[in-house]
Amino acid sequence: MIFDLDLRSRDPIYQQLVDKFKELIISNILKQDEQLPSVRVLAQQLTINPNTIQKAYRELESQGYIYSVKGKGSFVDATAQVENRAALKEIEGELMKLMKEAMFLGLDKSDLKKLVDQAKEESGGGIAND
Amino acid sequence: MIFDLDLRSRDPIYQQLVDKFKELIISNILKQDEQLPSVRVLAQQLTINPNTIQKAYRELESQGYIYSVKGKGSFVDATAQVENRAALKEIEGELMKLMKEAMFLGLDKSDLKKLVDQAKEESGGGIAND
DNA sequence: CAACTGTACTAATAAGACTAATACGGTTAT
């Protein structure tokens, strides 16, 4: 489990952790029901405070990416993502904003559609369908 | 000039202002060389500190969206956006991340490509090409 | 000169991220 945290970033550490884990789950590197490192172990590995890990895990759980069981651990929950309508709406809004900005900066529709294909290949495209 | 700022947001006010002005410039509601409200006037309208406006304008200038002239004012700079290679690379990265997440949450390629078309229509599509 | 513009600087306040220490409750294997 390798994490390249940037302690000097404006992005909080817990947010970086959330993003990293999301990527690992989305790209299916962490698989369904696979156990995440424990709060204490990961904190020791990264030499940061356990509370920070806990905050990241709590966030991941509230977003439906993992589930935690007292006494057992935290595990990947890659099911039922489709039900997360609110999150999807938010992401669509962000996507629209970024796409408009990208177009303003010189990209055109075909460039963006290539990005779509690329995103598909790099994530579910090669993994979820096998 | 209407701004619906969320003072309680985790996003800083100056960042919200940057986003708003970007949107207005990208959608061509604010046109080339059009003057932006002065730092002091806008601060008074929004009942926030002039320094916050200044910070937003400085950011917009560093990103190439406006230019400021001492004694005269701040103006829209919608030219030469294509040269901003670094910004474009960053945006592409963010787009990839969001697209992957959107797919994980249930969207497919065609959904995303529809978003691309929609973004085109709502921004440059209907304005830059007339 | 007066009234406007952007810009710069310093200090004070408020909020939030992070650390630290501690404690509680559930699980699992010996």
Added chain:
DNA sequence: ATAACCGTATTAGTCTTATTAGTACAGTTG
């Protein structure tokens, strides 16, 4: 059952940063 793990909660202190406040300087315009 008891030790060694797990997640969870709470409180307090530190540090950073956004924001405010006040002041000052420099250029433009009538």
